[in-house]
Amino acid sequence: MITIAITGASGLIGGALSRALAARGDRVIALVRRAPRGPSERSWDPARGVLEPSAVGDVDVIVNLAGAGVGDKRWSTEHKTEILRSRVGATHTVVRAIISSGRPIRLVNGSAVGFYGDRGEELLTEASPAGTGFLAEVVRAWEGAADEWVTAGGSVAFARTGLVMTRDGGALAPLVRATRLGAGGPLGSGRQFWPVISLRDEVRALVHLIDRPDITGPVNLVGLEPPRQREVATAVARMLHRPALLPAPRLGLRLVLGQFADEILASQRVLPERLLQSGFTHEDASLQAVLTRALG
Template identity: 55%
Template sequence: MSTDQPGATVLVGGASGLIGSPLVAHLEATGTRVRRLVRRPASGPDEVTWAPEDGVLPDSAFDGVSAVVVLSGAGVADKRWTSSRRRELLRSRTSTTSLIARRMAEVGGPRRLVAGSAVGFYADRDEEELTETSGPGEGFLAELTQAWEAAAQPARDAGLSVAHARTGLVLTPDGGALGRLLPLLRLGVAGPMGHGRQWWPWITLTDEVRALAHLVTSDVTGPVNLTAPEPLRNAELTRVLARALNRPATVPVPGIALRIGLGGFAAELLNSQRVLPTVLEADGFVFTHPRLEAAAAELVG
């Protein structure tokens, strides 16, 4: 069922997040009704209260729904990766995805589930070109992402259509990697992270949201890389953004400094992941920002 048809409704978990909030706005702007899953008392008919930690998700959440998008999960860059934080990163993703997949299987639908995932699945792969057929890497992020995708198995077992949105580094001044980098770029005190030769699988927030909306109505299943078709090395990406600000980008940030300052999240910035959106492009998706140069001025404001 196409979400631009009158009456189409999409259920969204993680609707208030960095990606979820603009996704909701985009869907509503294109004529789709959105029902949000919230962890507080619902404030209107477009909200449903759920409690993933307690396994609570009412049948009524799925009434009239044509597709479900679940993006819930604690932010990987928000806190240092202590043992308890690693457990929270895993639990916050698997408990929400698993509950939605189980309940969809129990109520017999809706047909379509778009489940959040990440390119952390591939881990550090140097110069290897990575498509959806590439196997997993090693390390915490790879293990977390495999468990995250496995949590949707009940929906697959029930014969429902499941796509895993393996998201790259989402470029937005409001958060994530660019949110940390932009203030330094404005001051002219930023540069390559580590050696700077690592491939960054970037995507603008605009295309991330559009790609998720595309997947809602698509028939593709399995992993789908949500990254721009032209990944850039970290040093080049930094130079492009700095050039848009008329600032230099010559001050390198040593890898050891990133590890001290960011803990485990530094791996996401130092890993080399030459990820290509093979499935997304084959499915007819056209990027608004296939090359960073065209998006840089908008990203830096």
């Protein structure tokens, strides 16, 4: 049994990870932004940069998943500022607490395939350089916020997560809603690659990184081969017995989503090279398996 502290434990991925770790017998501590309600919770305030070293003094691993939701609302200048500030601030706060604790705490830090930007048909691995665009800038700053612990020799892995497929949120939920209403179909051209992964494999990959402190640096948490977006739209429509005919034009998406539409339409052919090299195997290897797991 090890002790694992999780920020963002109430979120979709953090909640599923917490349950998986508890089920295998680990001690899970949720870092919360309110008064603790029991021994499995400890308070912190990332907005003010407050996490007492004593709160992590008995912790073996911290999984930092804190950050404002990227697709929760239409992008405005204020929301984009919050997306960046919440991630960088939370990571700085966690790293300072780790260093002040004087313990060799393993850090599995949240990250995203947004690092690569819009890259068309290019095959992307962890060795690929950063792309351009707002999310690429966010991810560079997000990962860079852990530099002090990396430089000090700490064990840090950056979980560059793709599109986690679940009916409860992320990129799939709005596609399912639109498809049920008969408005499903490709987004833009539909030719863009979507680096999808099931929630089950996302959690399994995070557990893999928790258990392998020798794996450091960026690790792509994505499926084996990303499908094109139109393949996802067609498969969802087929599973829901609905049509998927009319594409959603870029202009319409921008009116609804703001600048976030450009990220939805980005093509990222990301491969899980380091994950596979470390011995990880996907349980939901195909698009059909990923969507079946998500939609039931």
